[in-house]
Amino acid sequence: MRKALSIFLAVSTLLSVFACEALPMPEDPEKQNDNAANPSNNQGDGDETPNYEDANSKTLVVYYSYTGNCKDIVSSVTGLIEADVMELKPAVDGQDYAANNYKLGADLINAINAKPDEAASYPGIKTIDRNAADYDTVIIVTPLWHSHMAAFMQAYLFKYGSQMAGKNVGLIVSSHSSGISSVIADAKRLLSNATFMGDALWINQSNRGKQDELVKNWLTGLNLIENTMPSKIKISVSGKTIPINIENNDATKALVAALRETSITYEAKDYGGFEKVGPLGRTLPTSDTQITTQAGDVILYSGNQIVLFYGSNTWSYTRIGKMQYESLDELKSFLKAGEGNISVTLLL
Numbered sequence: 288m289r290k291a292l293s294i295f296l297a298v299s300t301l302l303s304v305f306a307c308e309a310l311p312m313p314e315d316p317e318k319q320n321d322n323a324a325n326p327s328n329n330q331g332d333g334d335e336t337p338n339y340e341d342a343n344s345k346t347l348v349v350y351y352s353y354t355g356n357c358k359d360i361v362s363s364v365t366g367l368i369e370a371d372v373m374e375l376k377p378a379v380d381g382q383d384y385a386a387n388n389y390k391l392g393a394d395l396i397n398a399i400n401a402k403p404d405e406a407a408s409y410p411g412i413k414t415i416d417r418n419a420a421d422y423d424t425v426i427i428v429t430p431l432w433h434s435h436m437a438a439f440m441q442a443y444l445f446k447y448g449s450q451m452a453g454k455n456v457g458l459i460v461s462s463h464s465s466g467i468s469s470v471i472a473d474a475k476r477l478l479s480n481a482t483f484m485g486d487a488l489w490i491n492q493s494n495r496g497k498q499d500e501l502v503k504n505w506l507t508g509l510n511l512i513e514n515t516m517p518s519k520i521k522i523s524v525s526g527k528t529i530p531i532n533i534e535n536n537d538a539t540k541a542l543v544a545a546l547r548e549t550s551i552t553y554e555a556k557d558y559g560g561f562e563k564v565g566p567l568g569r570t571l572p573t574s575d576t577q578i579t580t581q582a583g584d585v586i587l588y589s590g591n592q593i594v595l596f597y598g599s600n601t602w603s604y605t606r607i608g609k610m611q612y613e614s615l616d617e618l619k620s621f622l623k624a625g626e627g628n629i630s631v632t633l634l635l
Contacts, residue, residue, distance in 0.1 A: 337414050342421035346370040346515065349419070350428035351439045353384055356461050357428045360490055363502040364426060364459075366530070367635055368515040371417060375439050378411030395438035403476070409442035419450035424457065424484075424511065427474065431462035436473035444477035452480035457509060458487040459502075484509045503635065512547065520546060522585075522595075522610060523632040524621055531585055533608035537572035538587050542607070543635070545569065550634035553593070556627070561598025563622050563629060567591050575603040582618055583610040595631070597624045 348370045352358040361372060384391060395410050402408045419425050429440040436444075458474050460467040467489050475483070488505040490498055506512045519530045520543065533539045545551060555565035562580075570591045579601040580586060586594040587605040595610070597619050612618040623629050 337416065339418040340416050342371060344369050344371045345422060346424040346426065347417055347419055347422040348372045348426045348428060351375040351437050357430055360428050360459055360461060360498065363499050366519045367503055367506055367517050368511050369518055373415060373417040375443050376413045377439055378413055392432045396433045396435050399438060399441055409445050410438050412439050412442050419447065419454065424455045425451055426457040428459045431460055431465055431467060431470050434465055434469045436470045441473060441477060448477050451478055454481050455484050456481040457484045460487055461490045463492050516540060517543060521634050524629055527621060529621065530611045531608040532611060534606050536574055538605050539607055541571045546633060546635045550632050552630060552632045554628050555595060555631050557625055561596060561600055563595040564592055565631065567593050573605045575605050578604045578606060582615055583612060585610060595622055597622050
């Protein structure tokens, strides 16, 4: 008798933080999202000789996000491909970038536009910890400010763009509604020796609800999805969705391949007081080992059953991944532990 069956388990504005067509007023002060600006135009980076981390992937995602929209776009990207991620941060902490009708951001953009070839024109950013030269592909995710690339992303590319010489570069821009042609021009000016892949992806207020689909189609068009394994998939129950950090094994590779075609929905039931288990509707490759599971584990049992653990059990399983959650109570509530059958959807 089996013990346990296994599981599986933006910006918006960029709102143009300064995406206004007319300076210095933003398009809609009530809806600004990635509106960034740093009052200290000329503060240099904290460390002129960065201590870079080793690259773990062939792809690097570099982003700046003030309100979280670009960060959310990065999550959509890393849910589909394996990539190292580097967030850019202003040299000065705690600035209110929405003050005075976003005047700080306009001042930064105006300073760059006035003298784009001078280092003093660019705002300071904190020391970076990744060397783009170590990667084959770099994806840049940036907000639009006053019709241009966000000043902090421009500062990074001005100082470190030489690391991307000869590299493949993809560009994702978030704004409220302003067009992104000037952002593209900024990128090409600052990365004149890079090879841009396809068209830039524009995420805006009207299409943000389809962000995951847009990102997936864009990455597919660049031939990035088929050649890499994502680090995460998603699990949805009763309208709530949380990520699963997945293993890189034959089972997850087969599962991801299936999910690239379509999401998978199945019914899971309580078993043993420590898990929800249900038939996946297909058989995946197994590499079973004796495992003592923990709450949050997503496990493949018997090749065709997914087990979602909210308790612990020891058995021979193939590990799929781990659900990300804040507390055990939150996990049990999400899985409706002990409350009967649930409909589970797995998706990228």
